[in-house]
Amino acid sequence: MVAIEFKVSESGRARPEKNPKLGFFVYLLGSAAIIGGFLFGYDTSVVSAAMLYVPEAPGLKPMGTVWKEVIVSITPGMAAVGAWFSGAGSDRYGRKPIIIGSTIIFIAGAVICAVAWTKIVMLIGRIFLGVGIGFASMVVPVYLGEASPTHVRGTLVSAFAMMISFGQVVANVMGGIFSYWDPYTIGWRLMFAFAGIPALIQFVCFIFLPETPRWLYENGQTERAKQVLEKIYSGDAEWIEYELAEIETYAEERKKQMEEEKKSGPVIWRILKTPHVLKACFIGSMLQAFQQLAGINTILYYTADIIRSAGIENYHTIIWISVILSICNLIGPFIPMTLIEKLGRRKLFLFSCAGVVISLVLIGVSFLLVGNDSAPNFEMSSYSLAGSYDPLHPEAESCRILSNCDSCVTSEHCGFCEDSETKTGFCLPVNHNDPTLFSSTGLCTSGVDKSNSSFPNATSFTWQKHHCTTSYTILPIVMMGVYLLTFSSGFTSLPWVLNSEFYPMWARSTCVSISTLSNWVFNLLVSLTYLSLTHAITKYGAFWLYAIFTIIAFIFIYFLVPETTGYSIDEVEMLFMNKRQRNIAMQIRQAKLEANDKDKDKNSSATLSTETITM
Numbered sequence: 306m307v308a309i310e311f312k313v314s315e316s317g318r319a320r321p322e323k324n325p326k327l328g329f330f331v332y333l334l335g336s337a338a339i340i341g342g343f344l345f346g347y348d349t350s351v352v353s354a355a356m357l358y359v360p361e362a363p364g365l366k367p368m369g370t371v372w373k374e375v376i377v378s379i380t381p382g383m384a385a386v387g388a389w390f391s392g393a394g395s396d397r398y399g400r401k402p403i404i405i406g407s408t409i410i411f412i413a414g415a416v417i418c419a420v421a422w423t424k425i426v427m428l429i430g431r432i433f434l435g436v437g438i439g440f441a442s443m444v445v446p447v448y449l450g451e452a453s454p455t456h457v458r459g460t461l462v463s464a465f466a467m468m469i470s471f472g473q474v475v476a477n478v479m480g481g482i483f484s485y486w487d488p489y490t491i492g493w494r495l496m497f498a499f500a501g502i503p504a505l506i507q508f509v510c511f512i513f514l515p516e517t518p519r520w521l522y523e524n525g526q527t528e529r530a531k532q533v534l535e536k537i538y539s540g541d542a543e544w545i546e547y548e549l550a551e552i553e554t555y556a557e558e559r560k561k562q563m564e565e566e567k568k569s570g571p572v573i574w575r576i577l578k579t580p581h582v583l584k585a586c587f588i589g590s591m592l593q594a595f596q597q598l599a600g601i602n603t604i605l606y607y608t609a610d611i612i613r614s615a616g617i618e619n620y621h622t623i624i625w626i627s628v629i630l631s632i633c634n635l636i637g638p639f640i641p642m643t644l645i646e647k648l649g650r651r652k653l654f655l656f657s658c659a660g661v662v663i664s665l666v667l668i669g670v671s672f673l674l675v676g677n678d679s680a681p682n683f684e685m686s687s688y689s690l691a692g693s694y695d696p697l698h699p700e701a702e703s704c705r706i707l708s709n710c711d712s713c714v715t716s717e718h719c720g721f722c723e724d725s726e727t728k729t730g731f732c733l734p735v736n737h738n739d740p741t742l743f744s745s746t747g748l749c750t751s752g753v754d755k756s757n758s759s760f761p762n763a764t765s766f767t768w769q770k771h772h773c774t775t776s777y778t779i780l781p782i783v784m785m786g787v788y789l790l791t792f793s794s795g796f797t798s799l800p801w802v803l804n805s806e807f808y809p810m811w812a813r814s815t816c817v818s819i820s821t822l823s824n825w826v827f828n829l830l831v832s833l834t835y836l837s838l839t840h841a842i843t844k845y846g847a848f849w850l851y852a853i854f855t856i857i858a859f860i861f862i863y864f865l866v867p868e869t870t871g872y873s874i875d876e877v878e879m880l881f882m883n884k885r886q887r888n889i890a891m892q893i894r895q896a897k898l899e900a901n902d903k904d905k906d907k908n909s910s911a912t913l914s915t916e917t918i919t920m
Contacts, residue, residue, distance in 0.1 A: 320547060321541075321543045321544055321547055324454075324456045325454055325456070325538045325539060325541040325544040326539050326541065327454065327457065327539070328536070328539035330536040330537065330539070331453065331454065331457075331537060331539075333510075333514075334452060334453070334514055334537075335449065335453065335461050335464065337507060337510035337511060337514055338404070338445050338448055338449055338452075338461075338465070339445070339449075339461070339464050339465045339467075339468040340468070340503055340504075340506060340507040340510070341404065341407065341441035341442075341444075341445040341465070341468075341507065342441070342445065342464075342465040342466065342467070342468030342469045342471075342472065343468045343469070343471060343472040343475070343503055344407075344408075344411050344437070344438070344441060344472060344500060344503055344504055344507070345438050345441050345442055345468075345469050345472060346468065346469035346470060346471060346472025346473040346474075346475075346476065347472035347473070347475055347476045347499075347500050347503070348380065348411070348414070348415075348434045348437070348438060348472075348476075348500050349380065349381070349438065349473070349602070349605065349606065350472065350473035350476040350477065350605050350606070350608075350631065351476040351479070351480060351496050351497060351499075351500065352376070352377050352380070352431075352606060353476075353477070353480070353605065353606055353607065353608040353609045353610075353627060354476070354477060354480025354481070354484065354493075354496060354609055354624045354627065355480065355493045355496045355497065356373060356376070356377065356609065356610070357484075357488075357609050357613075357620050357623065357624070358484070358488045358489050358492065358493040358620075359376070359427070359493050360372075360373060361489055361741060362489050362490065362493065363489070363490060364422045364423055365421070365423065365424050365427065366738075367737050367738060367740070368424065369717060369737075370717040370836050370837065370840075372424060373836065374832070374833050374834075374835070374836055374837065375428065375833070376424070376427060376428060376431055377606050377607070377832055377833075378606075378828075378829050378832040378833035379428060379431045379432055379435060380431045380432075380434050380435035380438065381435060381438075381602070381825050381828035381829045381832055382435060382825070382829040382833075383431075383432045383433075383434075383435025383436050383439065384435040384436070384438040384439035384442060384825040384828070385439060385821075385822050385824075385825030385826050385828075385829060386435075386436065386439060387407075387435065387436035387437065387438065387439020387440045387443075388439035388440070388442055388443040388818055388821035388822050388824075388825055389439075389818055389819075389821075389822045390439075391403050391407075391439060391440045391443045391444050391818065392443060392814045392815050392817065392818025392819075393814075393815075393818075394406075395443075395444050395447065395520075395814055396814045396815075399516045399517075399520050399524075400444050400447055400448040400451070400452075400516060400517050400520055401448070401511060401514065401515070401516045401517075403440055403444045404440070404441070404444055404445060404448060404507075404511055405508060405511050405512070406440060407437045407438075407440035407441045407444070408437075408504045408505070408507045408508035408511070409504075409508065410433055410434075410436050410437035410440065411433075411434065411437040411438075411441075411500060411501070411504035412501045412504045412505060412508070413433050414430050414431070414432075414433030414434035414435075414436075414437055414500075415430075415434070415497055415498055415499075415500040415501040415504065416430075416498065416501060417429055417430030417433055418430030418431065418434070418494075418497035418498075419494045419495070419497045419498035420494070421494075430497070434500075437504075439821070439825060442821055442824070442825070443817055443818055443821040445465055446462050446465060446801050446804070446805045446817070447517075447805065447813065447814060447817055448517055449461045449462050449465060449805070450462065450805040450806070451517035451518070451519045451520065452515075452517040452518065452533070452537065453537070454537060454538060454544070455548075458805070458806075459650075459802050459806075459870070462798070462801055462802045462805050463638060463798045463802060465798075465801065466638050466797050466798030466801055466802075467635070467638035467639070467798070469797070470631070470634045470635040470637070470638055470793055470797065471635055473605060473631045473634060473635070474628065474631040474632055474634070474635050476496075476631075477608075477624060477627040477628040477630075477631045478628055479495075479496055479499050480496050480624050480627070481621070481624040481625050481627075481628055483495040483496050483499075484620065484621055484624055485621070488620075515529070515532075515533045515536070516529075516533070517533070518530040518531075518533040518534050518537070518548070518552060519552055519555075519810065521533065522552045522553070522556050523556055523559060523810075530549075530552065531545070531549065534548055534549060555810050558811075559810060559811050563811075572811065572812060572815045573815055575811075575812070576812050576815060576816065579812075580883075581878065581881040581882040581883070581886060582808065582809065582812050582816070582878075582881070584881045585807040585808055585816065585878075585881040586807075586808070586812070586816040586819055586820065588807070588865055588866060588881075589800075589803060589804040589807050589808075589816060589817075589819075589820040590819055590820040590822075590823035591823070591861060592799075592800040592803060592804070592820070592862075592866070593800050593804070593820045593821065593823045593824035593827070594823045594824070594826075594827045595800075595854065595855070595857070595858035595861065596796055596797075596800050596824060596827075597824060597827035597828045597830070597831050598827055598831065598851065598854035598855070598858070599661050599665070599792065599796060599851055599854060599855045599858065600665065600831065600847075600848065600851030600854075601792055601796070601797075602828050602831055602832050603831055603832065603835045603847070603851070604630075604785060604788065604789065605634075606832050606835075607832075607835055607836075608627045608630060608631075608785075609623050609624065609627055610771070610836075611781065611785065611844075612626050612627065612781075612782060612785075613771045613772050614672075614675075614711075614714070614715070614771060614772060614844065615671075615672075615675060615772070615775075615777075615778050615780075615781040615782055616675065616772050616773060616774060616775045616777075616778035617772065617778060617782075618769075618772055626782060629786070630782070630785055630786055630789055631789075633786045633787075633789040633790045633793070634789040634790075634792070634793045634797075635793070636790065636793070637789065637790050637791070637792065637793025637794040637795075637797065638793050638794070638797055638798055640653070640794040640795070649868050649870040650799055650802065650803060650866075650868060650869055650870055651862070651866060651867075651868050653794070653795040653799060654795050654796070654799045654862050654866065655859065655862055655863060656794070656795060657791055657792065657794045657795025657796045657799070658795070658796065658855060658858055658859040658862060659859060660787075660790075660791025660792075660794070661788065661791050661792050661796060661855050662852050662855045662856055662859065663791075664784055664787045664788035664791055664792075665788060665848050665849070665851050665852035665855060666848075666849065666852050667784045667787070668781055668784040668785060668788060668845075668848045669844075669845035669846070669847075669848040669849040669852065670845070671777060671780035671781040671783075671784050671845075672781055672843070672844040672845040672848065673845040674775075674777040674780060675711060675773070675775045675777045675778070675780070675781065676709065676711035676712065676843065676844070676845070677709075678775045678776055678777055679709045679710035679711040679773035679774070679775050680709060680710040680721065680723050680724075680728045680729050680730050680773060680774060681708065681709050681710075681729055682705070682707060682708055682709055682710070682713065682721075682729075682730065682731070682732045683729060683730065683731055685705065687731075693746065693747055693748060693750055693753050694731070694733075694746055694747040694748075695746040695747075698734055698745065698746045699734075700718045700719070700734035700745075701733075701734055701746060703716075703718065703719070704716065704718065704719035704732040704733055704734050705731075705732060707719060707732045709773075710723060710730065710732075710769065710773035710774070711773050711775075712732075712843075713732035714769060714770060714771055714772065714773060715839055715840060715843070715844065716840060717836075717840065718734055718735060719732050719733065719734060719735060720732075720733060720734075720735045720740065720744055720749070720768060720769060720770040721733075721768075721769045721770075721773065722744055722747055722748050722749035722766050722767070722768055722769075723766065723767055723769055723773075723774065724762050724765050724766050725765045725766075725767055725774075726762050726765045727762065728774065730766065731747050731748065731749075731766075733745070733746060733747040733749060734746060735770060736750070736751060739751070740770050741770045741771070742768065743768060744768060748760065748763060748766045749766060749767075749768040800820075800824070803866070803869060804816075804817055804820045804821075805817070806869045806872075806877050807869075807877060807881070808878070809878045835847065838850070867880040867881070
C-alpha cells in the first residue's frame with residue numbers, strides 16, 4: 306500500500322476549495338444513466354421467478370438441468386461479449402450512442418423472450434438481453450465517471466449499483482404479481498415483457514442528453530465540451546476552468562500517446578507494455594472476478610430454486626420470499642452511497658468481504674442441517690414390497706442408493722415419494738414428461754391406485770421433486786438475507802467504483818471493458834455450474850467453496866487494492882506506479898504548479914503596472 310498527498314492536478318492547477326453546486330441537469334443526467342443499472346438488475350433477476358414456470362410451459366417442456374443452466378447463464382455469457390465490444394465502440398462512436406444502442410437491444414430481447422414458443426426462441430431472447438446488459442454494464446459507469454462532477458462521482462457510480470439492486474426487487478415483485486395470471490402460459494411472458502418499459506424511457510431520455518465532455522474534447526468538439534461542462538457545473542466558472550484545463554492537458558497527452566500508438570500498436574499492446582496500467586487492469590479484473598466467485602449470482606439467478614430446496618413448496622410463497630431477500634440486497638448499497646467518500650473504499654470493501662465469508666459459511670451449515678434432517682430413504686427390502694416399483698428401470702438403482710430426500714431431490718433424475726405420516730420414503734426416477742408431478746415407477750407413478758396398494762400407508766405418500774420436509778427451512782433463507790446485506794454493502798458497487806477510477810484516459814475504456822469482461826466470464830462460469838456443482842459436492846459444499854474464494858479475495862484486497870478516495874481520476878494513476886515513477890510524476894506536477902504560479906504573478910504585476918500608469 307502507498308499513501309500519496311496530491312497537491313496539484315494533471316494540468317498544474319490547484320483544485321477549487323469549494324465543491325460546486327449540483328443543478329437539475331446533473332440529477333437528470335444521473336437518473337437517466339442509472340436506468341441502465343435498473344435494466345441490468347431486472348433482466349438478470351427476472352429469470353429466477355420465471356424459471357419456476359418456464360420448464361413446465363407448453364412448447365418448452367421437458368427442460369432438464371443443462372437447458373435450465375444454459376437459459377439462465379447465456380445472458381451473462383453474452384454480456385461478456387457485449388462488454389468487450391462496447392469498449393472499442395464507445396471510444397469510436399461515443400458513450401451516448403452505445404447506451405442508446407443498449408436500450409434498443411433491451412427492448413428487442415424483452416419482446417423475444419415474451420413471445421418465445423420454443424426453448425431455442427427463448428435462448429435467442431436471452432442472448433439479446435445479455436448483449437444489452439454487457440453494453441450497459443461497461444459504458445454507463447464510464448459515462449457517469451466522465452460526465453459527473455468530481456466530488457459526487459463515487460456516489461453516482463454507487464447509485465448505478467443501487468439501481469441494479471432496485472431492478473432485482475422490481476423483477477421479483479412483478480414476478481409475484483404476474484404469477485397469479487395463468488403463470489404457465491401468460492404470467493412468465495409478462496415478467497419478461499415488462500423490461501421493455503424502462504428501456505424505452507431510457508431511450509427517449511438519451512436522445513436529448515449530451516455526450517461526455519471528455520469524449521467531445523478528445524474528438525475535436527471543444528465548444529460542445531465547454532457547453533456540457535457549463536451544465537454539469539451549473540455555470541461555476543472556477544470549476545469549469547479547472548475541469549477544462551484537466552481535459553485539455555489530458556487531450557494533449559493523448560495526442561502524443563496516439564502518435565506513439567501508431568508506432569507501438571493497439572491500445573491493448575500499450576497497456577501490456579505500461580507496467581502500472583497493466584497492474585491496475587489486473588487488480589480491477591480480479592476484483593470483478595472475485596465479485597462473481599463469492600456466489601452472488603448463484604443467489605440472485607437461482608433464488609427461487611434455493612428457497613424451494615430449503616423446504617418451501619408453494620410457488621407464490623417462494624416468489625414473495627424472493628422479494629424480501631431482494632430488498633435486503635437493495636438496502637445494502639445505501640451504506641457505500643453515504644460512507645464511501647468518508648470512510649474510503651478499502652475499509653468498506655474489507656468489511657463487506659468479511660461479512661460475506663461468514664454468511665456463506667452459515668448458509669452451508671444451514672443446508673447441511675436441512676440435508677441431515679430430511680426424510681431417510683427406505684431400504685431395498687421396502688422397495689420390493691411396493692408392487693408398482695420396477696427395479697429394472699434404467700435410473701432406478703442410481704436413485705435407490707441415495708441416502709435421503711435432500712440428496713434425492715438434488716439429483717436431476719430423481720424425486721422423493723414421501724410418507725407424510727412416518728417421514729420416510731422412496732427415491733424414485735422422475736417422469737421426464739411431468740417431473741414435478743409424478744415418478745416413472747413406484748407408488749408415485751401417474752395412474753397408480755394407492756388405495757389398493759398392499760404397502761402400509763400407501764395413500765399418505767406424496768411426490769416431491771424439488772423440496773423436502775425439514776425443521777430447518779427458515780435457516781438458509783435467513784442466512785441468504787444476511788449474505789445479501791453484507792455483500793451489497795460493498796462488494797456490489799466497489800468493483801465498479803474502483804474500475805471507473807483506476808485507469809488513465811487513454812486506457813480507460815479498454816481496461817474497463819477487460820475488467821467487465823472478467824466479471825461476466827466468471828458470472829457465466831458460476832451461473833452455468835451451480836446446479837451441476839450441487840449435484841457433485843452438495844449444496845452446502847457449493848457455498849463453502851464460494852466462501853474459500855472470498856477469503857482469497859479478502860487477502861487480495863488487503864494487500865493490493867489502494868485507497869482512491871479524494872483523488873481525481875488522473876491522480877489515481879500514480880497509485881499504481883513504483884516509487885521512481887511516482888517521484889518523477891510528482892516532480893512534473895510540481896513544476897507545472899510553479900510555472901502556473903509564475904504566470905499568475907506576471908499577470909498580477911502587469912495589471913498593477915497598468916493601474917500605476919493610469920493613475
